[in-house]
Amino acid sequence: MRWIEVERASGLNGTVKIPGSKNSSLALLAAACLSDEPVRLIGIPEIADFKVMCEIAEDIGIQMYRESSGEVYIDPRHIQAASIDPHKAAMFRTSYYFVGALLAKCGKVTVGYPGGDDFVKRPIDQHFKALKSLGASVAHYQHHYEVKAKELKGSDVYFDMITSGATINSILAAVRAKGQTVLRNAAKDPEVVDTAILLNQMGARISGAGTDTIRIEGVRYLRGCTYTVIPDRLIAGSFLISAGMTGGAVTVEDVIPEHLNSCIAKLKEIGLHIETSANAVTAYSTGALRATRVRTAMYPGFATDLQQPLTALLTQAPGKSIISDRIYPQRFNHVYQLRRMGANIDLRAGTAFVKGGAPLRGNLVHATDIRAGICLLLAGLAAEGRTSITGIQHFERGYENIVEAFRSLGANIGEHDSNDGHMELLQVTRS
Numbered sequence: 293m294r295w296i297e298v299e300r301a302s303g304l305n306g307t308v309k310i311p312g313s314k315n316s317s318l319a320l321l322a323a324a325c326l327s328d329e330p331v332r333l334i335g336i337p338e339i340a341d342f343k344v345m346c347e348i349a350e351d352i353g354i355q356m357y358r359e360s361s362g363e364v365y366i367d368p369r370h371i372q373a374a375s376i377d378p379h380k381a382a383m384f385r386t387s388y389y390f391v392g393a394l395l396a397k398c399g400k401v402t403v404g405y406p407g408g409d410d411f412v413k414r415p416i417d418q419h420f421k422a423l424k425s426l427g428a429s430v431a432h433y434q435h436h437y438e439v440k441a442k443e444l445k446g447s448d449v450y451f452d453m454i455t456s457g458a459t460i461n462s463i464l465a466a467v468r469a470k471g472q473t474v475l476r477n478a479a480k481d482p483e484v485v486d487t488a489i490l491l492n493q494m495g496a497r498i499s500g501a502g503t504d505t506i507r508i509e510g511v512r513y514l515r516g517c518t519y520t521v522i523p524d525r526l527i528a529g530s531f532l533i534s535a536g537m538t539g540g541a542v543t544v545e546d547v548i549p550e551h552l553n554s555c556i557a558k559l560k561e562i563g564l565h566i567e568t569s570a571n572a573v574t575a576y577s578t579g580a581l582r583a584t585r586v587r588t589a590m591y592p593g594f595a596t597d598l599q600q601p602l603t604a605l606l607t608q609a610p611g612k613s614i615i616s617d618r619i620y621p622q623r624f625n626h627v628y629q630l631r632r633m634g635a636n637i638d639l640r641a642g643t644a645f646v647k648g649g650a651p652l653r654g655n656l657v658h659a660t661d662i663r664a665g666i667c668l669l670l671a672g673l674a675a676e677g678r679t680s681i682t683g684i685q686h687f688e689r690g691y692e693n694i695v696e697a698f699r700s701l702g703a704n705i706g707e708h709d710s711n712d713g714h715m716e717l718l719q720v721t722r723s
């Protein structure tokens with residue numbers, strides 16, 4: 293078993309360069325598969341989901357690998373049948389993007405149900421609704437589903453709720469469809485815009501990305517290009533939070549500050565001082581934290597993926613904070629672990645009521661998903677003693693070199709393996 297061990301840190305200080313966005317990278321890698329020529333992507337992080345995508349690509353005849361320069365090369369010219377191993381598909385969330393990306397080319401895509409972080413309910417009905425509207429048929433089996441279309445035809449699609457995954461998947465499917473597709477009530481996330489920009493560079497005709505109405509005029513040919521993924525706003529937000537958590541000053545560099553607007557607004561409310569330049573944001577602790585109210589929403593609202601790290605910070609803000617997750621009302625597994633560290637949090641119907649200000653104590657805790665992991669790491673930076681966090685595989689889905697990055701800011705943090713002789717950690721409680 294492997295785990296991360298973190299000790300209390302007073303005043304993390306310094307600058308971290310923010311890597312490419314995981315969520316955008318996964319969409320761009322799929323988008324590149326639509327091309328008729330090789331595509332190169334710059335800034336794709338070395339995370340677990342990327343490695344599974346490369347394995348799947350290799351299985352079906354697409355070349356997808358990291359070159360010695362660090363760029364990722366994708367050559368989809370020799371794709372065979374799009375039949376994707378259900379086990380591999382279930383190892384991450386966005387295996388469904390292979391459907392949008394390969395349906396027009398292959399006429400049939402067989403893929404396992406998506407995995408990724410488990411928030412109890414993560415339906416993909418809107419993906420199917422859009423695909424069917426474009427002329428596809430969908431058949432469900434126990435471990436996989438099959439999507440078929442002789443020809444995709446442009447269509448008018450209204451999403452019942454705002455979903456970044458279904459918006460991106462529908463763009464992918466519509467790019468080679470015949471005629472015009474209009475996506476209404478579309479997600480405005482930076483990852484949607486990033487995908488549209490790459491596709492337009494490849495020769496697609498997409499307009500309106502970043503608004504709630506996206507229009508796609510189908511094209512027959514997509515050319516190769518080289519493109520850089522946007523920086524990871526969720527990693528950047530977590531590092532800014534770490535300044536408040538430890539009473540320090542942390543700068544995130546190589547970011548797009550506008551992508552962090554809702555996070556910055558909340559951090560200011562909580563009492564941090566924020567300075568922004570063209571491509572960097574610095575968070576300074578002012579020594580005092582204030583309780584607040586947070587409601588997650590789709591972009592440009594406060595991201596559900598930052599709800600968990602922010603909850604760690606609010607355990608240290610004296611007073612009563614209220615955190616509601618409207619996107620994933622059951623995304624509160626981190627709360628059970630924070631309680632093991634002494635946090636006073638009540639959970640009721642998609643809302644966490646935090647009585648902040650009580651000191652946290654280091655303990656053995658378990659990361660159940662990507663952002664629960666970073667939440668516990670942040671809590672560990674403020675807790676008396678040592679915190680040991682299991683569930684490292686979740687960190688590996690979201691963060692490249694997270695331990696080194698926190699160390700560079702002055703944190704006493706390390707990664708351990710029970711083969712080194714620390715078997716007592718096998719007793720860790722997961723409830």
Ligand SMILES: CC(=O)N[C@H]1[C@@H](OP(=O)(O)OP(=O)(O)OC[C@H]2O[C@@H](n3ccc(=O)[nH]c3=O)[C@H](O)[C@@H]2O)O[C@H](CO)[C@@H](O)[C@@H]1O
Pocket residue numbers: 314315316318385386413414415416417418419420453454455456457458479590596597618619620
């Ligand atoms: C790889 C990736 O990009 N993951 C992100 C993506 O996940 P993902 O793309 O899965 O999330 P969506 O944006 O699709 O989900 C938004 C909301 O719509 C609902 N919904 C979605 C699709 C659907 O067919 N039916 C439906 O009801 C979901 O349950 C959720 O309440 O956006 C989430 C919300 O910002 C983030 O937490 C994830 O980090």
Ligand SMILES: C=C(OP(=O)(O)O)C(=O)O
Pocket residue numbers: 314315384385386407408409410597662663690
């Ligand atoms: C929920 C997340 O990831 P995924 O959708 O890939 O499971 C996340 O990045 O926080």
